[in-house]
Amino acid sequence: MSETPASPRVCDAHCDTLYSLLTAPQKPTDVTLERLQQGGVAIQTMAMYVGPAAGLDVIEQRFEGMFDQLEALKQAGWRQVDDPKEVIDAQPHMLLSIEGCEVFARGLSVIADYRARGVRMAAITWNHPNALGTPHCVDATTGLSGYGLNAVREMQRLGIAVDVSHLNEAGFYDILKKTDVPPLASHSCARALRDHTRNLTDGQLRALFGAGGFVGLNFFPMFLTDGPVCTIDTVIDHIQHMYDQGGAGMVGFGSDFDGISTKPEGLDNPGDFPHLIEGLRRRGFDESDVLAIAGGAFIRYFERI
């Protein structure tokens, strides 16, 4: 008689569902409460995504719109959590994040306002330079601004996880070398397996894991492979590579659902997480690693910071 392992609690470090609900309310979302339940997702990080380049007033309005969308989900029965450690059951909880810190340009004091409104993670940049830093797609060498470094330190003081996905290499190393709290990459892949500036080099991965950081694997096929086929095994190749760079216990998922136009075969929405978890077991990850990758590593990262 074979024993079925307990289904792990899944944590996902990134999706763009709030932005999709705000800007395309008629469009069905990848992330729904039913699919989160079906997939065993205990924590779904919901990003407030900065969107196309615009003035600060316009961006602040978008963020207010996404706070409204979050509120509407809560009215509809979704739960929000401020501290991942508080999640003790397998019911879905939302954790609030920011993708692109343009709104922090108003002054360091607004960071505490966003923290008070539930923001627990923030990516320094999306794909546009801002007052804090420079993204991967502009150059690799411009570090954080002086203001950006101070903003990072203020985020760390307030318990906001500093997210380096989309940031360039110089900004990444500024955070690692000039501040005291390990950052995370909420939705990034390995550059050794897919050569794209959006992905992390082996040097970055080893530095991040050495500091006690975390990486959530992005499911976007464009960042996973330059070949014609992308499957669950392609995702697992990146996870294995990160383990080989010292990432045991520090790697998990950052799906990017509702922010990606294509998906790996068999991994279309949060209801498919069990297929990915089964794939990890098939690949030979032992049950403690499977539990860590599914969600435990994400929760322990927040315990470290």
Ligand SMILES: [Zn+2]
């Ligand atoms: Zn992104």
